[in-house]
Amino acid sequence: MRATTATSIPIELLRKYDRPGPRYTSYPTAPVWSGGVGNDDYRVALRAAAVHTDKPLALYCHIPFCRSRCFYCGCNTCITRSEESVSSYLDMLEREIGAVAGLLDRRKQVSQLHFGGGTPTYIGNDGLERIMTMLDRHFSFTDRAEMSIELDPRVTTCEQLRYLSERGFNRVSLGVQDLDPQVQEAIGRVQSEQMVADMLAEARALTFRGINFDLIYGLPFQTVDSFGATLEKVIAMRPDRLAVYSFAYLPNVKSNQAKIRPEDLPTTEEKYRLFATAVEMFTAAGYKQIGMDHFALPDDELSLAQDDGRLHRNFMGYTVQAAPEMIGFGMSSIGYVNDAFFQNQSGLDSYKSAIAEDGLAVYRGMHLSQDDLVRQYVISSLMCNFYLPFNDLRARFQIDYRTDFTAEHERLAEFFDDDFLTESEDGLTITPVGRTFVRNIAMTFDAYLSGDGNGRKPTFSRTI
Numbered sequence: 001m002r003a004t005t006a007t008s009i010p011i012e013l014l015r016k017y018d019r020p021g022p023r024y025t026s027y028p029t030a031p032v033w034s035g036g037v038g039n040d041d042y043r044v045a046l047r048a049a050a051v052h053t054d055k056p057l058a059l060y061c062h063i064p065f066c067r068s069r070c071f072y073c074g075c076n077t078c079i080t081r082s083e084e085s086v087s088s089y090l091d092m093l094e095r096e097i098g099a100v101a102g103l104l105d106r107r108k109q110v111s112q113l114h115f116g117g118g119t120p121t122y123i124g125n126d127g128l129e130r131i132m133t134m135l136d137r138h139f140s141f142t143d144r145a146e147m148s149i150e151l152d153p154r155v156t157t158c159e160q161l162r163y164l165s166e167r168g169f170n171r172v173s174l175g176v177q178d179l180d181p182q183v184q185e186a187i188g189r190v191q192s193e194q195m196v197a198d199m200l201a202e203a204r205a206l207t208f209r210g211i212n213f214d215l216i217y218g219l220p221f222q223t224v225d226s227f228g229a230t231l232e233k234v235i236a237m238r239p240d241r242l243a244v245y246s247f248a249y250l251p252n253v254k255s256n257q258a259k260i261r262p263e264d265l266p267t268t269e270e271k272y273r274l275f276a277t278a279v280e281m282f283t284a285a286g287y288k289q290i291g292m293d294h295f296a297l298p299d300d301e302l303s304l305a306q307d308d309g310r311l312h313r314n315f316m317g318y319t320v321q322a323a324p325e326m327i328g329f330g331m332s333s334i335g336y337v338n339d340a341f342f343q344n345q346s347g348l349d350s351y352k353s354a355i356a357e358d359g360l361a362v363y364r365g366m367h368l369s370q371d372d373l374v375r376q377y378v379i380s381s382l383m384c385n386f387y388l389p390f391n392d393l394r395a396r397f398q399i400d401y402r403t404d405f406t407a408e409h410e411r412l413a414e415f416f417d418d419d420f421l422t423e424s425e426d427g428l429t430i431t432p433v434g435r436t437f438v439r440n441i442a443m444t445f446d447a448y449l450s451g452d453g454n455g456r457k458p459t460f461s462r463t464i
């Protein structure tokens with residue numbers, strides 16, 4: 001049952017490892033965070049972080065509005081055409097940014113900014129300018145700051161792209177998903193290939209770098225042939241980066257997904273073949289696989305950072321900017337400050353009323369223990385660089401892998417047997433075939449997967 005390439009992995013192995021598991025955009029994962037962490041804890045953390053005036057911050061701004069809801073959507077969105085709703089949200093954002101900046105005092109440098117959503121450009125240039133003015137009032141961006149935004153080609157205009165470029169944004173990510181008309185109909189998101197190509201051409205002409213396309217596999221009616229045709233068109237356009245996400249079908253959690261019929265979805269094996277086809281076609285076209293499900297051209301910063309083991313991952317995705325602390329603004333946003341996670345209220349009304357009352361809107365979070373920090377490093381290292389360096393682990397945490405992770409190492413036996421992992425004196429390396437199973441390997445080091453002690457077990461999408 002040996003496999004040498006992603007496309008030759010036998011179905012038995014796929015079945016064996018296809019189980020619910022986290023995507024590890026954080027460790028510990030959000031479902032185990034506690035409602036006992038709130039605004040007062042956030043204030044203490046921000047004040048403690050304020051002393052590190054020389055360390056840049058990463059900022060995330062959640063702009064939740066969309067014109068209509070795509071059937072596959074798993075994001076935290078508000079469907080609205082009401083200008084009043086947008087305007088009152090921006091009022092609350094302004095209060096939150098002011099409150100957080102006040103607590104951060106003289107810590108102002110920012111090396112990474114990301115606008116996510118929702119559809120950030122849906123609020124128009126005036127709305128975007130309002131937010132940028134708020135941020136400029138309190139923070140200063142470093143010369144090489146990475147400033148990125150998610151774009152929906154159906155909504156974003158060329159005029160908006162020009163505005164973003166003039167305002168210092170240097171990275172854009174286009175939601176493409178799939179170019180097949182039948183798939184697009186079935187997911188409630190119809191956008192032509194020409195629309196995507198035009199937006200890419202305009203972004204390139206405006207010298208945006210690291211232009212990314214988001215694709216999704218596992219959508220209704222996708223077949224290896226149809227998805228392969230989409231991939232061919234995408235490769236011909238040659239964006240710098242690609243993210244190929246697995247569709248997490250959770251209709252009981254996301255009611256809009258109930259519009260997708262389960263019988264139209266690919267089977268587990270077909271779904272995996274879609275992903276394997278993407279791996280094969282993108283790598284044959286010269287892209288490097290970054291982390292689990294991203295690809296980048298060899299001269300892109302992400303590829304160069306992975307080569308040097310400098311790649312990082314946070315809620316904004318893979319990055320080369322190692323801002324240790326991240327501030328989230330807006331509903332449902334997540335921050336990481338002073339070794340603790342903080343998440344804002346996830347509903348529009350609950351976010352607005354929390355900010356109106358107290359200036360901050362944290363409703364859950366988690367202070368990381370020393371054990372959490374060690375495991376966070378181990379999982380991040382495996383997810384980003386497919387490598388766990390024992391020396392670095394020792395230097396950072398005075399942890400000896402061989403004596404302190406004996407139980408976990410024993411549980412890795414199946415991955416060694418299946419040729420997904422190799423071990424040397426220096427560290428653990430995930431093989432090219434094993435990269436597909438990196439979530440499974442990382443789960444070995446997750447101390448919370450048995451539940452949170454209250455009988456509640458987190459719900460995760462499947463790993464394959």
Ligand code: SF4
Nearest residue numbers: 066069070073075118
């Ligand atoms: S545009 Fe994006 S955020 Fe908005 S509904 Fe569609 S998938 Fe969700």
